[in-house]
Amino acid sequence: YVSQPRDQEGTCQKTTVAILGAGISGISAAQTLSKASVDDFLILEYRDRIGGRAWHENFGQDKDGNPYVVEMGANWVQGLGNPGGPENPIWTLAKEFGLQTTYSNYSNISTYNQDGYKDYSHLLDEFDEAYDIANLAAGKILVENLQDQTAKAGLALAGWKPKSHDSKAQAVDWWMWDFEASFTPLESSLVFGMASDNLTSNQFSDHDNFVTDQRGFNTIIKGMASKFLTEDDPRLLLNTKVTNITYGPEGVTVYSSDGNCVQAAYAICTFSLGVLQNDVVTFTPELPEWKKTAVHMFTMGTYTKIFMQFNETFWPTDTQYFLYADPATRGYYPLFQSLSMDGFHPESNIIFVTVTDELAQRAERQSDEETKQEIVEVLRKMFPDVEVPEPTAFLYPRWNTEPWSYGSYSNWPMGTTLEMHENLRANVDRLWFSGEATSPSYFGFLHGAWFEGRDAGRRIAGLLNGCKEGNSTTCVPRKHYEVLHGTSPLADYSSVNGWEVSSFYDSNDD
Numbered sequence: 213y214v215s216q217p218r219d220q221e222g223t224c225q226k227t228t229v230a231i232l233g234a235g236i237s238g239i240s241a242a243q244t245l246s247k248a249s250v251d252d253f254l255i256l257e258y259r260d261r262i263g264g265r266a267w268h269e270n271f272g273q274d275k276d277g278n279p280y281v282v283e284m285g286a287n288w289v290q291g292l293g294n295p296g297g298p299e300n301p302i303w304t305l306a307k308e309f310g311l312q313t314t315y316s317n318y319s320n321i322s323t324y325n326q327d328g329y330k331d332y333s334h335l336l337d338e339f340d341e342a343y344d345i346a347n348l349a350a351g352k353i354l355v356e357n358l359q360d361q362t363a364k365a366g367l368a369l370a371g372w373k374p375k376s377h378d379s380k381a382q383a384v385d386w387w388m389w390d391f392e393a394s395f396t397p398l399e400s401s402l403v404f405g406m407a408s409d410n411l412t413s414n415q416f417s418d419h420d421n422f423v424t425d426q427r428g429f430n431t432i433i434k435g436m437a438s439k440f441l442t443e444d445d446p447r448l449l450l451n452t453k454v455t456n457i458t459y460g461p462e463g464v465t466v467y468s469s470d471g472n473c474v475q476a477a478y479a480i481c482t483f484s485l486g487v488l489q490n491d492v493v494t495f496t497p498e499l500p501e502w503k504k505t506a507v508h509m510f511t512m513g514t515y516t517k518i519f520m521q522f523n524e525t526f527w528p529t530d531t532q533y534f535l536y537a538d539p540a541t542r543g544y545y546p547l548f549q550s551l552s553m554d555g556f557h558p559e560s561n562i563i564f565v566t567v568t569d570e571l572a573q574r575a576e577r578q579s580d581e582e583t584k585q586e587i588v589e590v591l592r593k594m595f596p597d598v599e600v601p602e603p604t605a606f607l608y609p610r611w612n613t614e615p616w617s618y619g620s621y622s623n624w625p626m627g628t629t630l631e632m633h634e635n636l637r638a639n640v641d642r643l644w645f646s647g648e649a650t651s652p653s654y655f656g657f658l659h660g661a662w663f664e665g666r667d668a669g670r671r672i673a674g675l676l677n678g679c680k681e682g683n684s685t686t687c688v689p690r691k692h693y694e695v696l697h698g699t700s701p702l703a704d705y706s707s708v709n710g711w712e713v714s715s716f717y718d719s720n721d722d
């Protein structure tokens with residue numbers, strides 16, 4: 213389509229668009245290009261599979277000795293959609309590919325502390341009341357272009373002030389905020405934390421479905437890919453670790469650790485924010501200051517699920533969630549989730565506990581054995597009347613040591629602005645960026661990554677096809693700011709900047 217640069221040796225494989233990463237964003241970008249008749253692309257992927265952070269593993273065994281499949285990464289379709297309203301594209305795909313899911317009932321929760329079951333569920337209602345007030349305050353800040361606050365400050369001003377020594381309130385605080393954001397309210401922006409929740413749970417719906425499909429969550433991503441890639445399609449280069457991206461106004465050359473290179477007219481980099489922050493890939497020339505600043509202004513969280521199988525289900529089989537308030541440490545193995553119940557994996561005797569942020573990183577640094585013993589001790593406190601046995605199977609990922617991810621998903625700390633985010637999202641010459649973190653409205657979610665891949669694909673297809681449609685939003689490079697201006701006026705929150713607030717998903721548009 214477009215004349216491409218030459219490498220010095222003339223040995224690089226040539227393509228029109230190099231798509232870096234085969235997670236949902238990369239596959240969504242490739243699908244969009246393919247629909248726009250841009251079929252000359254290559255997808256370069258570090259791992260031996262597509263799906264990225266939609267990553268599952270075999271775990272434990274059923275009565276016949278066959279392993280279960282559990283999700284290390286994304287597990288919920290979050291915000292399905294209301295009848296007649298917009299539908300979450302992930303839910304559309306889940307239905308299309310028959311993904312097995314179960315409604316996640318967050319109200320089905322029992323509360324515990326070091327002395328066993330203790331009902332402190334009234335604190336959940338207290339948090340909810342404050343949350344609604346803080347949410348309104350966040351909306352006012354955004355609309356009137358005022359100074360942001362930490363979510364902690366916003367919640368405190370709305371009446372939710374958990375004392376540091378009140379372990380029950382701290383457990384509730386963790387469950388109601390960190391469980392989603394994977395950061396504390398102190399580490400999170402009030403405005404963008406609230407906006408993120410609103411845009412997903414109010415625009416789509418507040419229904420989340422937990423994926424139990426034994427083919428894995430990435431079934432939907434493989435399903436998308438099967439629409440435009442053949443089996444063993446030469447355009448999908450698995451086991452290809454990108455080490456350098458050389459970009460300019462004429463094109464992009466991508467080098468990989470196997471000594472190969474790909475020359476493209478355009479490239480779309482979908483690597484996680486963690487990968488960008490950890491210098492896994494070098495850029496030639498170095499990324500400009502405005503881009504580097506954006507990469508380091510946003511934060512990459514750690515959200516770790518630790519799976520255990522026992523030889524019996526010693527916990528109540530009618531409860532989905534078990535919240536534990538540790539007397540000493542906030543976030544210490546705070547939330548257990550049973551899979552051994554109807555709709556999940558009945559009689560599997562599997563339960564998992566989620567840790568986030570510093571406590572997740574701590575668990576990552578520990579041996580499996582150390583972590584296992586700590587959790588068993590917690591379970592013995594929660595269920596003092598039961599002989600809690602040793603787990604028969606035990607597994608957890610270490611997201612910060614996965615060189616293709618470096619963390620779980622991104623967050624907006626206090627002080628981040630839409631302009632900063634536009635800089636994270638903006639292209640640098642012919643190198644474009646996409647992925648979960650480049651979505652301002654749905655960061656941290658699969659659907660954010662999907663929308664972003666579609667947007668990058670559309671814009672590049674528009675540029676390649678000479679912008680015939682004359683569509684001003686799809687045919688312009690993304691805007692960036694050499695100098696940041698503090699806050700952003702309401703008018704800047706538009707779909708051009710990825711702010712999909714008023715955009716309805718068109719189910720006829722795949």
Ligand SMILES: Cc1cc2nc3c(=O)[nH]c(=O)nc-3n(C[C@H](O)[C@H](O)[C@H](O)COP(=O)(O)OP(=O)(O)OC[C@H]3O[C@@H](n4cnc5c(N)ncnc54)[C@H](O)[C@@H]3O)c2cc1C
Pocket residue numbers: 232233234235236237238256257258259262263264265266284285286287288289290452453454455482483484487492493515516517611615616617619620621646647648649656657658659661
């Ligand atoms: C623990 C956890 C729980 C989550 N829970 C949910 C959830 O319940 N619901 C939800 O909607 N979202 C959830 N998410 C977020 C969701 O998984 C992500 O938003 C989404 O998968 C990101 O897709 P992506 O395409 O942007 O990035 P990725 O999936 O990370 O894709 C990027 C691809 O680039 C590849 N890559 C990286 N570096 C290189 C390199 N140097 N060379 C070549 N290839 C490279 C990677 O291998 C990867 O395949 C969760 C994430 C995690 C980690």
